[in-house]
Amino acid sequence: MNEEFARLKNELDVLIEQLEDEEFFREGEDLLIGCSTSEVMGHHIGKESSMEVAEIIFEAFHQAADRHKLNVMFQGCEHINRAITMEYDVARSRNYPLVSVVPHRSAGGSLSEYAYHHLVRPVVVEHAAADRGVDIGQTLIGMHIHHVAVPFRVEQRTVGKANVTIAYSRPKLIGGPRAHY
Template identity: 75%
Template sequence: MNAEFARLKNDLHTLIEQLEAVDFFKDGEKLLIGCSTSEVMGHHIGRQSSMEVAELIYQSFYQATERHQMHIMFQGCEHINRAVTMERKTAHADGLQPVSVVPHRSAGGSLSEYAFSHFTDPVVVEHAIADRGIDIGQTLIGMHIRHVAVPLRVEQRTINEANVTIAYSRPKLIGGPRAHY
């Protein structure tokens, strides 16, 4: 493994450790990952997709969500309208209708393609609602995060060359000045 992949693996390990330390991973919740493998490797988004990077990222987060019994989903790129790849059972539990598309490197991105080919029974849905999200490389995952999204700051703010933005959701605060929370 070259130095860049060693750094990537270390960054992923550090990020997941920091997220576990703040109890980010929650049993039964849905985690959305959006990622530009091009940005991770220091290139312009969509220009240098990498299945090797996708594999490392998928495996790292898949193992973490398995440990914490979460549902993992992967957002595709703009060429498939940022549709989300997930296991059919996750889509079915939320009443989500699959769409007819198979993500690939040029339309959906390497990570969505990798997830689609490694899930047990994959589907792609147009709209999903995740409880938590990790955006690697500014892929704009906000449209799929449950209201109200709250940013989470951890020390590890990059994965290799890509910026990382993390969010979780909380219930809406309603009722005005007389309400108690």
């Protein structure tokens, strides 16, 4: 592994360790990962997609999901309407309608392509409602987080050269001034 990829893996390990220390991961929940591998490498989003970066990111979050018994899913780029690659059983249990597309580097992005070829039984859905999410490179995962998305901050704010935005969801507060929560 070259030095740049080793540094990237270390940054992901630090990020995931900080999320674990803050008890961000919750068993049984859905974790959405959005990532521009181009941004991670310091390039404009969608211009220098990297399967090597995708592999490192996939493996890091897939292992974390296994440890914490999460359902991990991966958001594609705007060329496939930010569709989500996930395991078939998760999609069916959530009643997400399946769509016909196979993500690839130039339509879906490297991470979605890598996930599609390395999940056990991959499918793609047009829309999901995840409990938590990690957005690496400003890929706009918010459209796939349950309402209400709440920012979650840790010290590790970048992976490679990409900004990292993290969110979890909470139930809506309704009822006005007389309501109790």
